[in-house]
Amino acid sequence: MPLSKEQVEHIAKLARLNLTPAEIEKYTHELTVILSYIDQLQTVNTEGVEVQNQFITAENVFREDVPEPSLPRSEALRNAPDRDEEYFHVPRVIGD
């Protein structure tokens, strides 16, 4: 089923992407192609096959609950476009 332009706009908005009308056109087409491939996969008979969410067979990879040093604060804050000595700064959050 083809994806609608509105659906693409909605997804773009959720992902905070500002798309031009041309891009919306383009992605509507590309995503529709991807989804039709999924539709094709869904025609395969999977009766008796367990649902998988991963391709790797590993399971239960754990850490022990032992602390290790964190980053120095100056390092943690270094890449932030806006900050002070202690905090990251972000534009005022309204309506919280």
Next chain:
Amino acid sequence: MVGYQGEEKLSVVNGFEPVIGLEVHAQLATDTKIFCSCRSSYGEPPNTLTCPVCLGLPGALPVLNKKAVEFAMRMILATGGQIQPRSVFARKNYFYPDLPKGYQISQFDKPVGLDGVIKYRLESGEEKVCRLIRIHLEEDAGKSLHPEAGEAYTRVDLNRCGTPLIEIVAHADIRSPQEAYAYLLKLKQILQYTGVCTGDMEKGHLRCDANVSVRPEGQEKFGTRTEVKNMNSFKGVERALNYEITRQIELIRSGGSVTQATLLWDEKRGVAEMMRTKEESHDYRYFPEPDLVNLVVSHDWMEEVRRNLPELPDARAERFVSAYGIREYDAQVLTATRDLADYYEEVVTHAGDPKAASNWVQTELLGVINAAGENIATYKVRPNMLGELISKIGSGELSGKMAKIVFEEMTVSGRKAGEIIKEKGLVQISDDTAILKIIDEILAASPDNVAKYRSGKTNVFGFFVGQVMKATKGQANPEMVNKLLKEKLDG
């Protein structure tokens, strides 16, 4: 408690029945975060507990904290739930400044725990059951500090990012704010007993959101619900629910209807206000977290966790009744927290008298501890000290009155009973001859009163007792004084 207490039918107000479903986030008492080795600690300087994983830096990969899983398993077992043999982590996608990755790692359609119940008790003693839907693992977000007047930015502290949480989602089985309050107290008690969470709501270790609706009494269909957030104390939950239930009922009675919304409780002002929400804010687009492998819990692992589960509060209270012969009410009080129950049991081993220990712990000890805001686990009068003191009453060395004097001194100096008794010369006189000698002196000094007594005015008996106690500075064994005086006067 505030609200509807004392009404005939606690859960029905003006013909409407509230329906409440609670979602509780409990911070797990691990040493480190859920997916990285940063310490999980409250009150540290901002942004000093971060690393590439919890900052969401490119290329960093999460690795699950085994202890966090075991804590979740404990809580599932403690509430009679089903640990799932295979569970899956999922990304919950949304943008907010305190969530650096742009998604929260949580669990969605395959949580680690399903079902379970919380059995709790109202203040009236009535027992209630609330069924649980699920318990799942997830990470916490950071903290936004809102700008002061004139500032153009919000500050962000990411220390809390990645702190392990379990979310305990209950069915909408709760029918009044009082039930919600009692449910939360019980939940906190179980979390504390199992060592899973400190349960400190004021520190945000326990957080509660509520789904609230009302329906006309007798109607089966639920009304439209609202979600109330930001309640940060147990009493706050009760107050907020009272507020919202009243608001919904008044709205319906005046011809309006409830619209679905999220409300933020303002504790200071005592009101809940609608939150402005964008229409797509609940479109979280969950999908399985590709950076984490599935969590598989074997039967052996589950049984190991079950074996290591401490005795739970209800079982402990029952044991207190059967093993120590104390009343059920007292057992409830003494098992309110694990620290208190531990303290009491230690007192019993030294006191030898479980009932006396129960009385002393509940009245004398808790009186002092509550008044001074002390922590029982570290309080200077240790349980062996209190137990020793109580044993001295049992052996006749001290009267109850004298023991209270000694106890008071213990709460001041933290010294042992033996030392205080020696220093104050507080030894109970339980020696027949010594007491008889004093009685003889006193009777000889008050022939009038003796005559009065013998002529039938036995109310002067108290006068003699008082005189003997005065002469012995309160140290005569009162039972013996009563007995010997009676013999003398009647004989």
